[in-house]
Amino acid sequence: MPDWLSPDEWRAVALSLRVSLWATGLSLPLGILVALALARRQFWGKQVVNGLVHLPLILPPVVTGYLLLLTFGRHGLVGQYLDKVGVVLAFQWTGAVLAAAVMAFPLMVRAIRLSVEAVDARLEQAASTLGASPLWVFATVTLPLILPGIIVGAVLAFAKAMGEFGATITFVANIPGQTQTLPSAIYAFLQVPGGDPQAFRLVLVSIFVAMAALIVSEWASKAVARRISGA
Amino acid sequence: MTMRVSLQHVFAGFALDVAFEVPAGVTALFGPSGAGKSSVIKAVAGLMRPDRGLIRAGDQVLLDTDTGINRPPHRRRIGCVFQDDRLFPHLTVRQNLVYGRWFSPDKGGVSFDQVVAMLGIAALLARRPQTLSGGERQRVAIGRALLSNPQILAMDEPLAALDDARKAEILPYLEHLRDQTQIPILYVSHSVSEITRLAGTVVVLGKGRVLKAGPVAEVFSDPNLSPWLGGVREAGSVITATVAAQDDDGLTRLHTSAGPLWLPRVDATIGAALRVRIAAQDVMLAVQRPEGISALNILPATVVALRMGDGPGAMVQLRLGEDLLLARITRRSAVQLGLAVGSPVFAVLKSVAVAPGDIGAPPITP
Known part of the structure; x- marks a missing residue:
């Protein structure tokens, strides 16, 4: 634990990292599936799915947070059933994971969708004539070719999750040590007189994490793209 | 083994209605562009489902629209070589070559070393497709199709995208292929000279129909067909x-x-x-x-x-x-x-x- 951050500040940073990693990791498989469906498939209600995925990008975050509360709160549409099996999301760090995942999902899907659309479907046809079943075609041709897009999508989602504030504070509030993420902590420090220095330290951490994420994503996607193109 | 193909399909603007056989050796599917050659290859490979059709390879039914049989491409064992080589950019030449071998049910047939020697690609194995010339890429694509142990090789204008020097480079390899393997080859082309060199049988397509099918010497000397065979200058x-x-x-x-x-x-x-x-x-x-x-x-x-x-x-x-x-x-x-x-x-x-x-x-x- 670095001593230039107080235990409370450090807890906020650690919680944010944990929430963002879980949010990214859990939503990635679904993000890949949705991106594939939107890029490749024609199905009934495609525009509705597309709209739902993108809604968190356009809605005020507080609205998204409130909708999450209505749906996943202890008496919500889905939450009441989750409650019966012992899963509570509202006002828990797991809820922060859900809020971050929902808010970051459109960015992730967009990045992956672009890379799926760039894949030459004729390569996949060639693989199928060589005896590869659809699942093998995906694993051996599609997935390696969209890997740069997946990396970019994951890092964007992670960065978005690190910065998520509005939906999180609405859905899980701002409980130090439990649901107080980095942005919530900055907000809390700014609400009290004399909290500016602490807030500023966390702002520096935010900037550092965001920059590091971008640099890592650039580097990783370039390295993967180089490996694919063999240049 | 002989493959029997009969297909009917209505496209916007023209109707395909063909029936022909692919015996051992090279069978050329010849015709001007727009005659439906590529559609036939796609239907044979399972990449397109025709309105009606019956395709048999030996005693196996690959497609029968009357009984609803339609084997997916990966269960047809039709080795395809396309006009564009379609090599996998994320794999090396060696990995491209063995790609289909991995999925092949029987590991017999031609060996890796035989194919590499026959196509003269031993020096390219560690390289990436992007670093190869057009002729080299097409040779690798042919090798990849061969090594998937296909029952039939289907080649869709494999030389059309290459210049004359590259064509001359590959034709001898195709002649080796024809003479050293037992696999029937369906060879789509609109080049009389390619077909002359390679094919034993030729099926002439025009406007979606079979105009004539038979031995190359007989078909190409038919004076009534010369307008279809690339025009009188090409005859x-x-x-x-x-x-x-x-x-x-x-x-x-x-x-x-x-x-x-x-x-x-x-x-x-x-x-x-x-x-x-x-x-x-x-x-x-x-x-x-x-x-x-x-x-x-x-x-x-x-x-x-x-x-x-x-x-x-x-x-x-x-x-x-x-x-x-x-x-x-x-x-x-x-x-x-x-x-x-x-x-x-x-x-x-x-x-x-x-x-x-x-x-x-x-x-x-x-």
């Missing part, structure tokens, strides 16, 4: 010959069933069998044996068929020993010479008229 016939002697003055003497034929030096050993494509417009006809003429090749022949064109031209099909020859002359000459079916004539051919690319090894008859 030509195929004769078989063996190398009889290499003369000192740079000429090669070939033995044909109608007599000797001299051509500019052909790099082949004495006794080697050859197939020579002779363009119809390079053949002159005379009713008496001409004398004092520069052309070296004067062969006796008989008129088999005569087709007066709409323009000034006429196509004459001749029997030349055991071969069929096609000559393009003017209608006026045909009338002045009094040509009719059965007329004895002399076919005159300049030696230098035959291009080296039009001479190839004939398929080994099974």
Whole structure:
């Protein structure tokens, strides 16, 4: 634990990292599936799915947070059933994971969708004539070719999750040590007189994490793209 | 093994309705662009579902729309070589080559080393497709299809995207492929000279229908088909010959069933069998044996068929020993010479008229 951050500040940073990693990791498989469906498939209600995925990008975050509360709160549409099996999301760090995942999902899907659309479907046809079943075609041709897009999508989602504030504070509030993420902590420090220095330290951490994420994503996607193109 | 194909499909603007067989050896699917050749390949490979169709490979049914059988591409074992090579950019040449082998149910057939040697790609194995030339890429694509142990090889204009030098580089490899493997090859092309060199059987498509199917020598010398075979300028016939002697003055003497034929030096050993494509417009006809003429090749022949064109031209099909020859002359000459079916004539051919690319090894008859 670095001593230039107080235990409370450090807890906020650690919680944010944990929430963002879980949010990214859990939503990635679904993000890949949705991106594939939107890029490749024609199905009934495609525009509705597309709209739902993108809604968190356009809605005020507080609205998204409130909708999450209505749906996943202890008496919500889905939450009441989750409650019966012992899963509570509202006002828990797991809820922060859900809020971050929902808010970051459109960015992730967009990045992956672009890379799926760039894949030459004729390569996949060639693989199928060589005896590869659809699942093998995906694993051996599609997935390696969209890997740069997946990396970019994951890092964007992670960065978005690190910065998520509005939906999180609405859905899980701002409980130090439990649901107080980095942005919530900055907000809390700014609400009290004399909290500016602490807030500023966390702002520096935010900037550092965001920059590091971008640099890592650039580097990783370039390295993967180089490996694919063999240049 | 023989593949039997019958397909019907209505596209916007034209209807495909074809039926043909692919026996052992190379069967060429020939026709102008838009004739439906690529659609046939797609349907055979399972990449397109026709409105109606029946495709059998040996005793296996790959497609039968009447009973609802439609095997997916990965369960058809049709090795495809496309006009664009479609090599996997994220894999090395070696990984591309063995890709299909991994999925193949029986590991028999040609070995990796055989294919690599036959296609001359040993030096490329560690490289990436992007670093190869067009000709090299296409050779790797052919190897990849072969190594998937296909029942049939389907090649969709594999040379069309290459320049003449690259084509000349690959054609000998395709001849090896034809002679060294037992796999029937369906070869789509709109190039008469490619088909002349490779195919034993040709199926001529025009506007979605089979105009004629049969042995190459017979189909290409049919005067009624010449408008479909790339136009009268492209028309030509195929004769078989063996190398009889290499003369000192740079000429090669070939033995044909109608007599000797001299051509500019052909790099082949004495006794080697050859197939020579002779363009119809390079053949002159005379009713008496001409004398004092520069052309070296004067062969006796008989008129088999005569087709007066709409323009000034006429196509004459001749029997030349055991071969069929096609000559393009003017209608006026045909009338002045009094040509009719059965007329004895002399076919005159300049030696230098035959291009080296039009001479190839004939398929080994099974």
